Amino acid sequence: AMLQDTPADRPGPSRRRETRAHIRESLGDVLEWTGAHDEAQVAYRGALDDVPQEDEIWQARLHRKSGNIARLQLQYKQALAAYDQAETTLGPAPAGSTPPWWQEWVQIQLERMWLAYWLGEWREISRLAHQVRPTVEQRGTPSQCISFFLSLATMYARRDRYVVSQETLDFCQTALAISLESENLSEIAWARFVLGFSQLWAGDLDGASRQMQTALALAERTGDVVHRSRCLTYLTILYRKRGQVDQARAYASRSLTSATAAEMTEYVGTAQANLAWLAWRDGDRSQTEERGREALATWHQLPAGHASCALQWTALWPLIGVA
Numbered sequence: 001a002m003l004q005d006t007p008a009d010r011p012g013p014s015r016r017r018e019t020r021a022h023i024r025e026s027l028g029d030v031l032e033w034t035g036a037h038d039e040a041q042v043a044y045r046g047a048l049d050d051v052p053q054e055d056e057i058w059q060a061r062l063h064r065k066s067g068n069i070a071r072l073q074l075q076y077k078q079a080l081a082a083y084d085q086a087e088t089t090l091g092p093a094p095a096g097s098t099p100p101w102w103q104e105w106v107q108i109q110l111e112r113m114w115l116a117y118w119l120g121e122w123r124e125i126s127r128l129a130h131q132v133r134p135t136v137e138q139r140g141t142p143s144q145c146i147s148f149f150l151s152l153a154t155m156y157a158r159r160d161r162y163v164v165s166q167e168t169l170d171f172c173q174t175a176l177a178i179s180l181e182s183e184n185l186s187e188i189a190w191a192r193f194v195l196g197f198s199q200l201w202a203g204d205l206d207g208a209s210r211q212m213q214t215a216l217a218l219a220e221r222t223g224d225v226v227h228r229s230r231c232l233t234y235l236t237i238l239y240r241k242r243g244q245v246d247q248a249r250a251y252a253s254r255s256l257t258s259a260t261a262a263e264m265t266e267y268v269g270t271a272q273a274n275l276a277w278l279a280w281r282d283g284d285r286s287q288t289e290e291r292g293r294e295a296l297a298t299w300h301q302l303p304a305g306h307a308s309c310a311l312q313w314t315a316l317w318p319l320i321g322v323a
Helices: 013-033 037-050 056-072 076-090 099-118 123-137 142-159 165-181 186-204 205-222 226-243 245-262 265-282 284-301 305-309 314-323
Strands: none
Touching: 013 037, 013 056, 013 076, 037 056, 037 165, 056 076, 056 099, 076 186, 099 123, 099 142, 123 142, 142 284, 165 186, 186 205, 186 226, 186 314, 205 284, 226 245, 226 265, 265 284, 265 305, 284 305, 284 314
């Protein structure tokens, strides 16, 4: 608003457009953080209109961020197209040492790895990891190292059907150690969540609870609706595995509210499945069947092979109980 009220000749037109692009990109970041995905896309596209034509790295970054939003919205073809556009815009590697170019290239590959995770393509994650690892080790930022090791952990989890190995846990611990050194609350929350998620399936429920409760507190402190939804979802499952009905009920309700607000279909389905389990524990067969079938119907909206397909047991067991 301040920029709009500034006379057109102050600052110069090119500087004015560049300033507007920075503001729109920052606005897009905040909107994405708080779950306003459509509005964030509009902000990024507006920023692209004002970015200097000669700044390929900045343009590539905006295309990549647009792809990340499409990925969160389960629009995987659009996400892949955005990453392709980002890489095309970035162009071939320049001669000499140019850290900003290499860091953007690395980030695009890391986002491709996370897209492959949600599509269940662990072999593609492995291929990309082999391709990008030397550059991550030589030129990557701490944030990129964290993302790389967490991506490896989730790749192993997918490959091993969530029978979590010590190697997978070691990747998570490495990422957490790097994040603690960075003192970036978002990175710490992410690393703690993935470690807790992995400990959950490894059977270390106490360790999983500690990590995910800490991650949840950080997500709530920073306003990160995506990680808040993830923590609430898997803490509900943790209490369910322990048979702690009252705690599971409280977290299932919070999980459904959070996932609905963040438009995260996969976690809406899991919340419905957990509510089905609670109804089964209460002896309410009709509500069990209704909630369980709602969960299955919600998951059927997801692309084939989506990672959340691995959670269909959370609805199927209560439905089997009713049958």
